[in-house]
Amino acid sequence: MLATNLQHIESETELKSLVAGNRHAMVCCGRMGPMCIPVYGIMERLRPRYPHVVFVDMDFDIPAASAIRKLPACAGFRGLPFTVYYRGGTVVRATTSIQTEAQVTQILDSEFRAA
Numbered sequence: 001m002l003a004t005n006l007q008h009i010e011s012e013t014e015l016k017s018l019v020a021g022n023r024h025a026m027v028c029c030g031r032m033g034p035m036c037i038p039v040y041g042i043m044e045r046l047r048p049r050y051p052h053v054v055f056v057d058m059d060f061d062i063p064a065a066s067a068i069r070k071l072p073a074c075a076g077f078r079g080l081p082f083t084v085y086y087r088g089g090t091v092v093r094a095t096t097s098i099q100t101e102a103q104v105t106q107i108l109d110s111e112f113r114a115a
Helices: 012-021 037-049 063-069 101-111
Strands: 007-009 024-030 054-059 082-087 090-096
Touching (some): 007 012, 037 101, 082 101
């Protein structure tokens, strides 16, 4: 389990339930490394501004993370983390590697307008 203040996903069943049960979800699949930790921090800081979005993390090295790693949207990814944005159960955006707060905010604003 990752050492963040985010909700953690540890199984493919949990991931499917999260995606099915929430209109907007941002899943960051990574490790506790220099490219991932800043993204987790951004998610933690942005969570209060986006109460209609569920922010979760998933350890890249667990078997269940294959559900993220094998997504067509992540096919060419080489850097961590893999960050996937789900709207209504469908992947609407995916990014790889470190992101800035401005980049994450732009995606949240364009993909997850408040309900």
